[in-house]
Amino acid sequence: MTATLSETLTLLLVEDDGGDAFLVEELLKEAEAPPRITWVRSLRETRPKLTTAIQCVLVDLTLPDASGLEALEEVLRLAPHAAVLVLTGLRDAHVGVAAVQAGAQDYLVKQDIDARLLARAIRYAMERKRADLAQIRLVEAELIAKENARLERGLLPVALLRTDAVEHSTRYLPGNQGTLLAGDFLDTVQTSDGAIHVVVGDVCGHGPDEAALGVALRIAWRTLVLAGQTGERLLHTLDALLRAERKAPEIFTTLCMATITPDLRHARMRVVGHPPPVLVRDGAVAVVDGTPSGPPLGIFADAEWKVIDVPLGEDWAIMMYTDGLIEAAAGEDDLPLGVEGLVELVREHGSIDLDRLIRHVGVPDDDLAMVLLGKGTA
DSSP: OOBOOOSOOEEEEEOSOHHHHHHHHHHHTTBSSOOEEEEEOSHHHHGGGOOTTOOEEEEESOOTTOOTTHHHHHHHHHOTTSEEEEEEOGGGHHHHHHHHHHTOSEEEEGGGOOHHHHHHHHHHHHHHHHHHHHHHHHHHHHHHHHHHHHHHHHHSOOOBOOOSSSEEEEEEEOOTTOOSOOEEEEEEEEOTTSOEEEEEEEESSOSHHHHHHHHHHHHHHHHHHHTTOOHHHHHHHHHHHHHHHOSSTTOOEEEEEEEEOTTSSEEEEEEESSOOOEEEETTEEEEOTTOOOBOOBTTOTTOOOOOEEEEOOSSEEEEEEOTTTTTSEETTTTEEOHHHHHHHHHHHHTSOOHHHHHHHHOSOSSOEEEEEEEETTO
């Protein structure tokens, strides 16, 4: 009966006995699609042959330069992608069981092998290996999901606000690269004097390192604000933290932070290499004048950032955001929205509506963080 091995495999046979090796090769010639077989006689010869092209390994445990499960352990270490079948003698069947426990997909007793059994054992070993790899990927995906959730909690904190006099809303929208959360971060804290402090920032790049750095900067910002450190001193502290924690010297961070006075009529802002906030004040829409205050963090050790004084009045709304909003393609021409386009869009809407803005730009290429604070009907 023809052995049912329907796909042409690349197989490595590790066997020091020429007769046993010949038998295996002859039996596999009867398969529907005979595999491509490379035969080696020792563990030393095995090592350079265990490339990613090898899909299945048949390994005898009684090699001249390996004892016990040494050969199997080496195969498993060097070819974690390959299915592994162990060949044993009648007296060593118990070793075959130990081999499976150590990571082999199956074992065969040489004296019991025929063409059909060998082909079926290889096919089943391949399926078990696929299942094992799928399970590993599932576990990895679950770990990544948990890490994402942890990073998200760090990047998207609960605002510390004690007043109902201002409306506060945030949005965070991952970009379409399919990566982990990037380094965008935001936070809002009201201190004991009644002042409201807001930050939106963006660590350049994408991935877990950038996200972790964004979390570190966000937590440091909140801690410093609650400890009474604000303004230029706070920025220099964040700059020092960024330089200590970043993985490469070219990584920088832009941010915008504002302190709104306890009477909610005035704001002091610093725009650190970041897109300018959009302000709606008494029905007029514009970007905050005087931006930026200075360069991003992580570029110039002696940087200075000027204060931007912003009168707010009684009726106002201010939106701080990362560049994922203005770099998103919008409109029929599919060009980036830009700051001017954002201002025009807010004017058309008559107010700042975060969800409406997101619907307009769709899923951005870059991650997007947004904070909206408002008082009155602006």
